[in-house]
Amino acid sequence: MSRSISRRLRAVPSDIHRIPERIGELLTMLTYMRPAGSASEVAFIREYITPTGAAADEFGNYWLTIGDAPILWSSHTDTVHNHSGKQAVTYGDGYATLNYDAKALSVSNCLGADCTVGVWLMLHMIRAGVEGTYVFHRSEEIGGLGSSYIANECPDRLDGMFAAIAFDRAGSTRSSRIKAGNAAPLTGSRIVWPTS
């Protein structure tokens, strides 16, 4: 591998110290390639999910309730990456993208913003004390197994919920866009936020 390519394959951008902390965290989260059940997914959960105090059900979905609001917030911890590990993510001009060298070298097959952005949003909501019940689904990308487990085995956990908000991509043929305060429009394949 040439020096220039290896430099561009850094796990996080070299100017990450200039990026707002919350965005730097998102870029670091995007470096985890997390097929369902992979070592990288487990490491991601240990790094980001368990520190919130969320507890796993028997399937492995993680739950956390703040306050009394009857709202379910959900995302999923796995991605559609075809193998576990770390990937390079580049940042510039307000865009986070998968490093194209990484793609060409088959290091990675996707950015994984679905559902890393959703997880990141929920982490910030938890830290801000936004009320509701948070669930981080497992094995979503291999057939919605985590959410099916809840529907079939413990639907009572959803009793009394008034609304369920899923921070996930809508459908399989297009990217959804989520507006998150002043953070940015967010898409499944590319993340954009204002530079000002």
Ligand SMILES: [Zn+2]
């Ligand atoms: Zn998804």
